[in-house]
Amino acid sequence: MLPFTKIQKFSASTLLGLAAAFGAPHAHATPAWTLDPDFITTFRADQYSFNEVFTVGGSNISVTGLGAFDDDGNGFTTAGGIPVGLYRDSDGALLASATIQSGDTLLNTYRFQNISPLTLLANTTYRIVAANLGDNYSIVLPDSVNPALTQNGYSYCVSTSLTVCDDNPGTGINWMANFYLSDDANGNGNSVPEPATLALFGFGCAALAFVRRRQGRGQA
Secondary structure (H helix, E strand, O other), X not given: XXXXXXXXXXXXXXXXXXHHHHHOOOOOEEEOEEOOHHHOOEEEOOOEEEEEEEEEOOOOEEEEEEEEEOXXXXXXXXXXXXXXXXXXXXXOOEEEEEEEOXXXXXXXXXXXXXXXXXXXXXXOEEEEEEEEOOOEEEOEOOOEEOOOEEEEEEEEEEOOOOXXXXXXXXXXXXXXXXXXXXXXXXXXXXXXOOHHHHHHHHHHHHHHHHHHHHHHHHHO
16 A cells, blocks of 8 residues: 555646646637627617527638627626527527526626537528526627628517527627637637636645645644
8 A cells, every 4th residue: 555645646746637637728719709898888678589690601610619798797697697599590490508607708798608619511691699688788880700700680589588580680789699619710819718627627726735735734
């Protein structure tokens, strides 16, 4: 049986290795669109489902995260977070969804949550939908749109859940939803660390601190 001191050293090095391996962020990604925080106008009304319609360009893209607009960066008032879903426009099929939380990664004016990579096909139209139950939403033009896609317009309807609808159509405004594209389709950008990865890293650091305290007591 190994002496306790050797087990301590093995545990410490193992935890450091796990922290390094699992704490590394995933591949970088870029958002579908960004807003200029200096020129954002917002409004607030309850129970709307906001649809943003877009078409992928000449190459497939990989979506790695979904996001929701967080006006002041202080989190959401909508109980349970903001539901966001990605739909194929031709048949309304839901391809991916997530409920964005106040603790999710804040980048620019959106909070993002990772999803399993999802391939969107070239020259195909989709829509990203967010259900807002009481948070501010944006009513401004995007500052920039990812060159891998084209924004077609928007629609919105009264709803307490994710709803594909074509009511109140228009163009040029980004309301509530966003998503992230992997670098396979775009240039370098910001990464969205996985909550599970951060939790594992935190556990590893806490365990390592415990081991070091035990070492200190043994040497006293």
